Amino acid sequence: MGKTRILYVSHVTEMSGAEFCLLHTMAGLERERYRLFLVCPREGPLVEEARSLGVQVAFLPILPRMEFLRNPFVGCFSLVRSWIGLANLIRREGIQIMHANALMPSIYAGLVAKALGIPAILHLRDTYRGSRFKVRLQLFLSRVVSHRIIAASQAASEPFGADRKMVVIHDGVDTSIFSPDRDTRSLKEEFAISHETVVGMVAKLVPQKGVGVFIEAAAQVATRICEVKYLIVGDVIFEEEKKYKRAFQKRVRELALEDKVIFTGFRREMPQFYSLFDIFVHPPIYPDALPGVVYEAMACGRPVIASRIGGIPEIVSHGETGVLVEPGNPTALAAAIISLLEGEGKRTQLGQKAREAAKVRFSMERYVGEIEGLYRELLEEEQRS
Numbered sequence: 001m002g003k004t005r006i007l008y009v010s011h012v013t014e015m016s017g018a019e020f021c022l023l024h025t026m027a028g029l030e031r032e033r034y035r036l037f038l039v040c041p042r043e044g045p046l047v048e049e050a051r052s053l054g055v056q057v058a059f060l061p062i063l064p065r066m067e068f069l070r071n072p073f074v075g076c077f078s079l080v081r082s083w084i085g086l087a088n089l090i091r092r093e094g095i096q097i098m099h100a101n102a103l104m105p106s107i108y109a110g111l112v113a114k115a116l117g118i119p120a121i122l123h124l125r126d127t128y129r130g131s132r133f134k135v136r137l138q139l140f141l142s143r144v145v146s147h148r149i150i151a152a153s154q155a156a157s158e159p160f161g162a163d164r165k166m167v168v169i170h171d172g173v174d175t176s177i178f179s180p181d182r183d184t185r186s187l188k189e190e191f192a193i194s195h196e197t198v199v200g201m202v203a204k205l206v207p208q209k210g211v212g213v214f215i216e217a218a219a220q221v222a223t224r225i226c227e228v229k230y231l232i233v234g235d236v237i238f239e240e241e242k243k244y245k246r247a248f249q250k251r252v253r254e255l256a257l258e259d260k261v262i263f264t265g266f267r268r269e270m271p272q273f274y275s276l277f278d279i280f281v282h283p284p285i286y287p288d289a290l291p292g293v294v295y296e297a298m299a300c301g302r303p304v305i306a307s308r309i310g311g312i313p314e315i316v317s318h319g320e321t322g323v324l325v326e327p328g329n330p331t332a333l334a335a336a337i338i339s340l341l342e343g344e345g346k347r348t349q350l351g352q353k354a355r356e357a358a359k360v361r362f363s364m365e366r367y368v369g370e371i372e373g374l375y376r377e378l379l380e381e382e383q384r385s
Helices: 017-028 045-052 065-070 072-093 103-116 133-145 154-160 185-190 211-222 239-254 270-276 292-299 330-341 344-361 364-384
Strands: 004-009 034-040 056-059 097-100 120-124 148-151 166-168 197-202 228-233 261-265 279-282 304-307 322-325
Touching (some): 004 017, 004 072, 017 292, 045 056, 072 103, 097 364, 103 120, 133 154, 148 364, 211 239, 211 330, 228 270, 239 261, 279 292, 292 304, 304 330
Parallel strands (some): 004 034, 034 056, 097 120, 120 148
């Protein structure tokens, strides 16, 4: 029997949570059994990482929105040409399953997959709220063209309601890579950390991730406990987001926290950063489907403080593996941070329980096994039909 040929479709090539999860999926599948392909619009960090995994990459102008805005006729022509290119790729490579990494590319690619009679998967890694016509239309179209819909959490599945196509598969983390007690000496030297306790967060520098809430909470904590440093690991991705980064840095200066709050920029050595943190904070004000940074921190044995929103309560058990606080409330976040700063024993206990939960509930083996099971199920259905 030949290798199963899977085509992944991504409309972005910059690296964020969804793209890291996609890479984890591709890395976890055995090359003796699968041949993997990736379609995306351009070169970028995702493409570099995919190629390093032996994934074959093709470029197509997925959802050329700017062309539609400039000239609808040109945009339509570009979209049709892209569809034809995708159909040719599917036929030429003998693709057996199409797996879209987000809602919008699932509609774009799902239409082609449906026309060619191959099963299509939509992977929901975000939460969709509200009754806006655009969102409702997208959800309806994705149902029509998809054979299965994978939701990263129960929270992500809610807009679809009861749907026989829906399956919830929590993402996984490699607990051998994300593990406690990594060597942090170089990071301590880089950021001039000696005896201070470290509170950290990992996020894109945009308001919905709660960066501003974290900064305001740090200011409140600093009035009671001085020997603390606050690390914000991450950066902006798009040009239009740079204004947010400047606003956060300005607020840090206004609060006179320049010697306490450190913006590290985008970093790759995340297991070391998690080990550097004494407390990990994830304070989004907009629902996250299943934030990977939370279960990565848990796998590294860090006590977690996070917003009670989106899929986070599916990961963090309040009082057992972490602490949940109301989103958008700096005072509540500050109180939770102070509580753990003053309770080293509690921090240790939460971290140990978090590590155990990550190994049992969020292992990469469990995640990849569930994805493979879904692939087999779809192929068996195709053979019967």
